Amino acid sequence: MTPSKKYFRLSVFVLLTFVVLCSCGTKSSKNSNTPDKATPEAIRVIVSSDIGGTDPDDFQSMIHLFLYADTLDIEGLISSPFGFGGKKNILDVIDQYEKDYPNLVSYSDKYPTADSLRSITKQGATEVANYTGVGNSTEGSEWIIKCARRDDPRPLNLLVWGGIEDLAQALHDAPDILPKLRVYYIGGPNKKWTPDAYQYIADNHPNLWIIESNATYRGWFTGGDQSEEWSNTGFPEKYISGQGTMANFFMTQLDGTIKMGDTPSLAWLLKGDAEDPSKPGWGGQYVRAWDRPYYLYSKMPSASDSIQEFSILEIALSVENDLPQLPEAKLLVENQALAGTFMEDGRVRFRFSPKSDKIFQFKVESNVAELNGKSGEVTVFIPPPHLAEQASEKFPNWWTDDPNPEYMEGKHIGAKTVSKWRKEYLTDFAKRIQRCAKPAK
Secondary structure (H helix, E strand, C coil): CCHHHHHHHHHHHHHHHHHHHHHHCCCCCCCCCCCCCCCCCCEEEEEEECCCCCCCHHHHHHHHHHHCHHHEEEEEEEECCCCCCCHHHHHHHHHHHHHHHHHHHHHCCCCCCHHHHHHCEEECCCCCCCCCCCCCCCHHHHHHHHHHCCCCCCCEEEEECCCCHHHHHHHHHCHHHHHHEEEEEECCHHHHHCHHHHHHHHHHCCCCCEEEECCHHHHHCCCCCCCHHHCCCHHHHHHHCCCCHHHHHHCCCHHHCCCCCCHHHHHHHHCCCCCCCCCCCCCCCEEECCCCCEEEECCCCCCCCEEECCCEEEEEEECCCCCCCCCCEEEEECCEEEECEECCCCEEEEEECCCCCCEEEEEEEECCCCCCCCEEEEEEECCCHHHHHCCCCCCCCEEEECCCHHHCECCECCCHHHHCCHHHHHHHHHHHHHCCCCCCC
């Protein structure tokens, strides 16, 4: 072969190699059905939300999430409501996002398209788990598994804004995904509605890496600087109203008042040390969890019986007489009617999780005569500060609210570790939502 031919072939080889390398480094088309990636270092996120269900503030938190979507790899949006609500409610917010997208993408080409967000929106559990804590897989639980099993060295952050059923089901069906997960769980009221799924995880997957925020999250809307433009009503009026389509949609929720109670889970990823919850950040500051409080009573408790706030109370009542063919029993407490489970050991079991410190009163309604009308009560107390020094060996990666009194907002433990950042995170929120109103210069 002549030198000129060798040179020609070498030149063609080098050129083709360069083209291939450039193609591999190019970002995928924004019309793709896969989520657009932010950067190789971006944080992987799945959000599980009860949006449209029992708590409308998830609409506000979803808008906040989309404003920061250029900084994250959003891999899943799961609807897990109780009562009304469903996947359609997430899609409704995406519709609003799509109208603001032309302006948003002028600031950063890393904002995902509306179609890519729609492609990763899944339906999760719509009913609370039974006593076992698990049931049938859902589109949402299967999506968690699929994402966690991807060949990606980065951890997968699961932000749980509602029921924890889909996480419990995913862990039950694919326990191998546990090391990949980093969970931020807005507990408190959500734990109140889903005690069985929570207890399943605590009993069967104690090595899970999880932040259990039972009260700390309240600092987003409770405490901090609440003066004038920084108040829950003043801030939206001055900085959100009129700032684009999502902003106007935000103002239709909760009469335009800030709650956004699930947003601290996202804020944790925006500013803080995602691997060390003991360090301060917008999403709070946490301590290693003490043994997860669980109380078992074989009779109806009385006011002299006391349990921790956010604990799991299980009442197991014996049934001596023959049961009807389809026995039923409900434990009535405040606005809940907790279904009882009749076990082979001759007991009916109820689980309850209190979200405040006071005396709770119980009453049983049942078609089993010896159960019907049984009543009781229990005194609930705020976790004392010394528990922060009793990190559990059983739960090595479990984090929870710091009960130190200096971090309390009223009776809400840990809330000041969020509220102290109020001006900072709201100022950043205001800058972000202004992107929706007009394109970058």
